[in-house]
Amino acid sequence: MHRRLKSPGNRIFAVVVAVLSAAGPSAAAPETLRISGSTTLTPIAAKAAERFRKRHRGVRVFVSPTGSGAGIAAMASGTADIGMASREIDPDERKRFPKADFVVTPAARDAVVPVVSAAVYEAGVTALSLADLRRIYSGEAANWKAFGGPDAEILVIDKEASRGTRHVFMGAVFGDEKAKAPGARLVTGSNNEEQAAVSQSDAAIGMLSNAWMNERVRGLAIKTADGAVAPTLENVLSGRFPISRNLNFVTDGPPRGLAKRFIDFVLSPEGQSIVEELGYVAVAETGRDQSGKGR
Amino acid sequence: MRRLRESAALAVLLAFAAPAFLLPPLLLGWITLRGAAAVDWDFLSRASADFGAEGGVYYQILGTGVLIAGAALAAGPLAWALAILRRVYLSRANIRRLDLALYVLNGVPSIVFGLFGYLCFVHALGLGVSWPTGSLILGLMILPTAAVAAAEGLDAVPRERIEAAEALGLLPWQVIRSVHGPAGLPALATGLALGLARAAGETAPIFFTAAVFSGVDFPRSWRDPVVALPTHIFTLAQEAADPAALANAWGAALVLVALIGSFSALSWLLRARARGAIHA
Amino acid sequence: MLQWLRPAEIRAEKAAKSLLLAAGALGLAAAAAVVFFIGVESWPAWREQGAGLILGGEWSVGEGRFGALPMLAGSAVVTAVAFAAALPIGLSAAILTAEFLPARSRPLARFLLEALAGVPSVVYGLMGIAVLVPWLQRGLGLLTGRTLLTGGLVLGVMILPTLAAVAEDALRAVAREKREAGWALGLNRIETLLHCVLPEARAGIAAAGLLSLGRALGETIAVMLLVGSLDRLPNPWYDWLVPGQTLTSKLGREAVEAAVGSPQYHALAALALILLVVVAGLTLLGQRLSRVEGAAR
Numbered sequence: 023m024h025r026r027l028k029s030p031g032n033r034i035f036a037v038v039v040a041v042l043s044a045a046g047p048s049a050a051a052p053e054t055l056r057i058s059g060s061t062t063l064t065p066i067a068a069k070a071a072e073r074f075r076k077r078h079r080g081v082r083v084f085v086s087p088t089g090s091g092a093g094i095a096a097m098a099s100g101t102a103d104i105g106m107a108s109r110e111i112d113p114d115e116r117k118r119f120p121k122a123d124f125v126v127t128p129a130a131r132d133a134v135v136p137v138v139s140a141a142v143y144e145a146g147v148t149a150l151s152l153a154d155l156r157r158i159y160s161g162e163a164a165n166w167k168a169f170g171g172p173d174a175e176i177l178v179i180d181k182e183a184s185r186g187t188r189h190v191f192m193g194a195v196f197g198d199e200k201a202k203a204p205g206a207r208l209v210t211g212s213n214n215e216e217q218a219a220v221s222q223s224d225a226a227i228g229m230l231s232n233a234w235m236n237e238r239v240r241g242l243a244i245k246t247a248d249g250a251v252a253p254t255l256e257n258v259l260s261g262r263f264p265i266s267r268n269l270n271f272v273t274d275g276p277p278r279g280l281a282k283r284f285i286d287f288v289l290s291p292e293g294q295s296i297v298e299e300l301g302y303v304a305v306a307e308t309g310r311d312q313s314g315k316g317r
Numbered sequence: 318m319r320r321l322r323e324s325a326a327l328a329v330l331l332a333f334a335a336p337a338f339l340l341p342p343l344l345l346g347w348i349t350l351r352g353a354a355a356v357d358w359d360f361l362s363r364a365s366a367d368f369g370a371e372g373g374v375y376y377q378i379l380g381t382g383v384l385i386a387g388a389a390l391a392a393g394p395l396a397w398a399l400a401i402l403r404r405v406y407l408s409r410a411n412i413r414r415l416d417l418a419l420y421v422l423n424g425v426p427s428i429v430f431g432l433f434g435y436l437c438f439v440h441a442l443g444l445g446v447s448w449p450t451g452s453l454i455l456g457l458m459i460l461p462t463a464a465v466a467a468a469e470g471l472d473a474v475p476r477e478r479i480e481a482a483e484a485l486g487l488l489p490w491q492v493i494r495s496v497h498g499p500a501g502l503p504a505l506a507t508g509l510a511l512g513l514a515r516a517a518g519e520t521a522p523i524f525f526t527a528a529v530f531s532g533v534d535f536p537r538s539w540r541d542p543v544v545a546l547p548t549h550i551f552t553l554a555q556e557a558a559d560p561a562a563l564a565n566a567w568g569a570a571l572v573l574v575a576l577i578g579s580f581s582a583l584s585w586l587l588r589a590r591a592r593g594a595i596h597a
Numbered sequence: 598m599l600q601w602l603r604p605a606e607i608r609a610e611k612a613a614k615s616l617l618l619a620a621g622a623l624g625l626a627a628a629a630a631v632v633f634f635i636g637v638e639s640w641p642a643w644r645e646q647g648a649g650l651i652l653g654g655e656w657s658v659g660e661g662r663f664g665a666l667p668m669l670a671g672s673a674v675v676t677a678v679a680f681a682a683a684l685p686i687g688l689s690a691a692i693l694t695a696e697f698l699p700a701r702s703r704p705l706a707r708f709l710l711e712a713l714a715g716v717p718s719v720v721y722g723l724m725g726i727a728v729l730v731p732w733l734q735r736g737l738g739l740l741t742g743r744t745l746l747t748g749g750l751v752l753g754v755m756i757l758p759t760l761a762a763v764a765e766d767a768l769r770a771v772a773r774e775k776r777e778a779g780w781a782l783g784l785n786r787i788e789t790l791l792h793c794v795l796p797e798a799r800a801g802i803a804a805a806g807l808l809s810l811g812r813a814l815g816e817t818i819a820v821m822l823l824v825g826s827l828d829r830l831p832n833p834w835y836d837w838l839v840p841g842q843t844l845t846s847k848l849g850r851e852a853v854e855a856a857v858g859s860p861q862y863h864a865l866a867a868l869a870l871i872l873l874v875v876v877a878g879l880t881l882l883g884q885r886l887s888r889v890e891g892a893a894r
Contacts, residue, residue, distance in 0.1 A: 038386045054541070056446075058529070068531055072366075084532035084542055087552065088525070092854035099857060101439065101446055114659070118856040177740045182826070183658050184854045200659030208741050208840050209826040211555070211850060218558040222731060223741060238558065319785060326787045327697070330689045337690035337761055340754060341712040347728075348720065398620030406617060415621060417881075418628035424880030425631055426815025428848045429869045433631045436638065440857055457627055464624070488606060490613035518717025521817040525853045547719045547818075554723045554822055563727060570720045577715045 053078075055280045058086035059093015059106030060186045061212040062231045063269050065300050066130060067106060070288045073296065077287075081280065087212060091115075091184025097272055098122040103281045105272040108132075108186030108231070112199070123275045128268035129288045131303040133232040134190045135241040135253040135265070139177075141224040143240035147171040149252075151245035152264070155195045158227060161205030166225060179219050179228035180206035186267075187213065191229040194265040232258060233301030258303050269302065345574070352571025355564045361572070364534065365549070370561040374569050376534050380448070380543030381576070383536060384527065385513045387452025392460045392512065397505050399460075400467035401497055405489055423461035428521040430454050435526050448536050448543045451527025458522060459512025463505060470504020471497055503587060510584030514577045520547040546573045635873055639866035650867055656828045656847070663864035665871070667828045671745060671841040672814060674831065675824065678749025679756055679813040684806065687760035691805075694761075695768035696790055707765070714758035722822035725751045730823065737838065745831065745841040748824035752816055756809040763808060763887060767801020768794060800886045807883030815876040817845040826850060844872045 057067050064087040071083035088096070090107040097105030098119035111124045136155055138147060147169050150158075157163040158178055167173050180203045181188040189199040208226075210216040213234050220226045221238035228239075232253050235241045243250040244264050257263040271277070277285045287293050294304040363373035399419075403412055425433075434454035444450045474496060482492045528548040536543050546569055553566035642650055646663060653664020694706045725747060734742030771794050779789030795802075825840020828847070848868055855862035 038390060041383065042386055042390065054538075056529075056542075064530075071532055082532055082534075082541075084529040086529040088853050092525075095854050095856050099440070115856075118859045175740055180827075182850055184851075200657075202657065206827060208743060209828075211826070214552075214559075215555040218556055219741070219743070221558040222734070225740070319788075323785045323787045330693055330697075333685045333689035334693045337686050337757055338706070338709050340757070341709050344713060344716070344724065344754070347724070348716075395620055395623060398617050399624050402617040402621045406614060407621070411621075415624065418625045420881050420884050421632065421877050422628045423884070424811060424815075424877035426817065426845065426872055426876050428815075428817040428845050428852070429631070429635065429873050432848065432852055432866070432869050433634055435852065436634055436857070437630065457631075460624065460627070488610045490610045491606075493613065514715055518715070518719065520717070520719045521849060547717060550719045550723060551818060551822075554719070554726055557726045557730075566723055566727075570723055574716055574720060577717065581715050 053081045053280050055081070055083045055104070055284055056086075056096075056102045057083060057104045057106060057271075057284075058088050058096045058102040059104075059272075060090040060108040060269070061087045061214065062108040062132065062187060062233075063106035063129070063271075065233075066269070066288065066297055066302065069296050069300065070284070070293055073292070074284055074287050078283070083284065089182065089184055089211060090186030090189070091182075094124075094272055095119075097274060098124075103273070104277075104285070107270045107272050109189040109199075109267060110270070111272065112189070125273050125276050126268075126270045127273070127277065127285055127289075128305045129271050129285070130269040130294075130297040131258065131266060131305060132269060132301075133253050133258040133263045133266045134187055134194070134229055135232050135235065135263075136191075136244070137220055137228050137230045137235060137239045137241050139220055139223050139226045140238045140240055142166060142171050142174075142227070143242075145172045147242070148240075149243035149245050149250040152195050154245070159195065159203040159205050161203075164205065172225075174225040176205075176207075177223050177226040178203070178205045178207045179216060179226055180209045181216060181229060182209060182211045185211065187216075187229055187231065190265060190267045231302070255303065268305070348567070348571055348574055351564075351567035352569075352574075355568030356571055360565075360568055365531070365544075365565075370556075370559060370565060374546060374549060374565075374572060377544050377546045377549045377569065378572065378576075379535055380528070380533065380545040381517055381547070381573075383448050383543055384451045384455060384523065384545060385517050387449060388455035388459060388516050389509055389513060391452055391456030392463050393505065393509055395456075396460055396463035396467050396508065397498075397501055399464045400471050400501050400505070401493055403468055404471040404497060405493060419461040419464055422457065425458075426521075427458070427519055430458055431522040431524070431526055434522060439526055445540050446526060446529070446542050447540045448527055449539055451523045451543070451545075454522045454526060455516040455519065458519070459509070459516050462512040462515070463508040466508020466511065467501045467505040470501045470507075473504070474500040503590065507584050507587040510580050510587055514580035514584065517580065518547055518573060518577050520551050524548045524551060546576070632873065635866055635869050639863055639870045642860070642863035642867040645860070645863075650864065651871075654830060656864075658861050661860050663860070663867075665844070665864075665868055667830050668842050668844045668847050668868065669871075670830050670834075671824065671843040672845070674745045674837055674841065675749045675752055675820060675843055676810060676813045678746060678837065679752035680806070680810060682750060682753030683757045683760050683809060687757050687805070687809075688764055688802070690761045691764035691768055691802075692790065695765050696786065696794065707762070710761045710765070711758050713754070714762070716755075718755065718816055718819040721751050721755055722819040725819060725823045739838055741825065741840060743823055743825040743840050745824060745837040745839065748820045748841075748843070749837070751819050751823060752813045755816060755819065756813050759812060760805050760809040763805035764798075764802050767798040767805060767887070770801060771797040804883045804885075804887035807879045807886065811876045811879035811883060814879070815845065815872065817849045821846040821849040844868050848872070 068085050071085060075081055090109055093105035094107055094115055096102035158176060164176055166176055192201040193199045210219050216228050216230055217234050217239055220228045241253040243252040251257050251262050253263055258266050271285050273281055297304050360373040362375050364376050366372035403415055434450060438444045438450040438453055439446055478496050482496050527542055528545045529542045530552055533542060533544050550566050550569045553562045556562040650663060651665055654666045655662055655664045690710060698706055729747055730742035733747055775793045775797055776789055779793040820843050824843060824846050826842055826846055827840040828842045831837055831839055831841060851865055855865055
């Protein structure tokens with residue numbers, strides 16, 4: 023028998039089988055939590071998962087940044103335990119997954135900010151009204167000149183239709199989450215992609231969470247009847263900024279077991295400090311469980 | 318006059334052909350340059366952190382390893398069996414049918430494999446987003462390559478050996494065990510190495526069926542997903558404006574290309590050895 | 598002979614044969630399963646929309662309208678650019694290597710030609726987005742460097758190794774006598790090439806082209822990252838310096854989020870079916886043609 027093992031082919035085979043058995047079932051299967059969805063929530067989930075794992079040895083938390091729509095779908099179809107959604111559940115989604123009991127737990131808040139390339143901001147375009155945004159995304163206005171900016175074509179960057187950020191933005195600008203944007207010139211998916219696309223251009227406008235703004239991707243103030251409201255943390259906290267939203271964890275039925283422990287951790291003072299570290303806004307003390315039930 | 322035309326034609330050929338010879342060293346050199354800046358022992362041995370902008374790709378390498386090991390186990394025996402079946406038992410008509418099936422499989426785009434795997438393995442068979450799902454999909458992808466290579470290995474067996482075995486009164490399966498089987502194995506190994514080189518770099522079949530972005534170190538159950546090099550690079554590539562993420566993307570890319578290169582080299586080596594062994 | 602066969606051996610023979618046949622059935626079933634699953638899942642979309650699926654210009658999940666025309670156009674453009682770029686270069690390289698290079702340098706030449714074949718598409722995507730996109734954007738003064746042309750160019754580099762290698766194999770498979778016939782007639786090397794070698798290698802070169810076309814059409818990740826993902830037909834039809842969408846890029850972006858069983862999911866399966874049929878068809882044809890050449894070796 024061991025003569026057979028001498029041949030290199032058999033040795034490789036033995037190693038492969040040994041490696042794969044290690045990847046197979048083990049006596050004490052560790053607890054695992056699968057989280058997937060919004061790229062806005064992903065940094066929160068990932069960082070919280072890191073800290074959570076240190077507290078609870080043997081627990082694994084898998085995070086997949088697939089987008090709000092995909093996260094909700096994954097959760098409802100059983101592929102994920104928690105779905106991350108940077109928007110509310112769509113009635114269409116309730117229809118598509120009739121058996122899922124969607125329970126939404128806000129974990130943080132943020133604002134969806136119209137962002138522009140640094141060059142545009144520095145050229146003087148620092149605030150736009152919702153009507154302006156409508157004109158840009160519907161294609162009526164195609165040049166920054168119309169808004170006091172440089173004579174340059176606007177690179178209107180849209181997002182994939184199922185993304186939470188898009189739902190919230192379109193809801194605020196067009197009054198319809200599923201509104202089409204005929205003026206769009208480019209479509210991106212994750213927040214990372216959108217951020218990269220805006221910073222790679224000198225004339226871009228896009229939609230992004232306030233936590234993702236940086237020196238190359240500048241957030242515009244929104245002109246309202248009471249003047250221009252800048253996307254600062256205070257304005258988001260106070261609710262003055264017109265486009266703000268809950269960042270939600272979605273579960274099938276009220277959170278149970280490991281999912282509940284994790285969500286509770288994110289809602290705890292330590293979890294909420296992670297939220298703020300990352301640039302988002304902590305949820306209000308009282309508004310924890312949207313279903314109104316106690317903990 | 319004809320000589321002038323010949324020289325002119327040659328010059329044109331050279332001009333057009335030049336990119337084909339210059340691009341490879343240029344691009345591979347670029348990958349090496351950008352990647353080497355990020356790769357060091359730390360990079361290879363640490364887990365990734367901070368959304369990939371920091372840390373290394375240790376678990377991504379392991380994850381890719383698990384996926385292709387599984388793919389080899391899934392495709393290898395089946396490819397070998399198919400090759401032997403084709404050589405020993407099948408009629409002409411059935412050989413054509415089998416070949417057709419293999420060619421069709423070979424022509425399926427990788428995203429369609431991913432979609433099929435998602436429908437069939439993740440949902441219909443209930444395997445979930447896990448590394449076995451990924452290995453099954455990748456195994457399916459490389460099955461044609463492995464089977465064709467094994468079949469070629471069998472075709473290369475000199476007729477005398479088979480006739481000698483049959484003259485000794487051996488049954489077909491005994492002939493298989495003593496002649497075809499051993500002859501097919503080196504060729505199978507070559508085909509597998511070639512297929513695994515391709516499978517290691519595939520993103521579309523695994524990015525929503527077997528891989529997640531973070532949280533996995535080493536998979537510890539049949540239902541665990543993995544983190545893998547291609548999906549890691551894919552996610553980081555979307556952060557093209559962040560230099561830290563980009564640097565790590567290049568590093569991971571270099572590691573992946575090196576991995577694929579070594580499998581290709583392995584398959585080339587095995588093929589050379591197999592050719593030598595047949596004539597031994 | 599029969600007295601040599603013991604029952605145990607007969608049973609073993611039968612078992613081995615059944616096992617192997619089962620393997621064969623599994624192989625056939627796998628191929629059939631892929632086509633079957635995708636076909637079946639796409640049926641509702643065909644039934645609902647029929648030709649509108651292919652001819653419709655708008656893909657709107659919210660309204661339940663799924664028109665694949667922008668994707669089909671995008672795939673066609675990107676593939677055409679890739680092919681137009683790779684064919685002259687690959688064919689010239691193949692001709693140079695097979696006909697003009699000294700035998701000693703051939704291994705090195707082949708090595709160079711095939712070196713990039715192992716680079717995975719995600720790395721091409723990375724190179725495209727980190728280098729080509731900003732470069733094209735700045736160099737051509739484009740609104741964005743993520744365009745159909747960008748995707749096509751990168752695809753061209755990706756299919757170049759296959760095209761060159763298979764074409765070179767086809768050229769080398771042409772028997773020496775054909776060339777000698779040409780030289781005997783006093784033709785120079787270019788004329789021999791044009792009149793004696795190329796016509797013989799037609800099938801193999803066509804195979805190279807078909808296989809590369811199939812590969813270009815089926816490529817997902819690099820295209821997804823570079824093409825702009827905008828579901829819009831190029832307008833005017835020849836302006837390819839704009840973002841667009843391909844079948845593969847659409848699938849890559851939306852496959853994750855469609856709820857299994859929803860209209861969107863069926864429509865995506867329909868896209869996959871179109872892709873499958875065309876790419877598998879091209880690849881099959883290409884493999885058949887190159888087998889014909891290969892058998893001569």
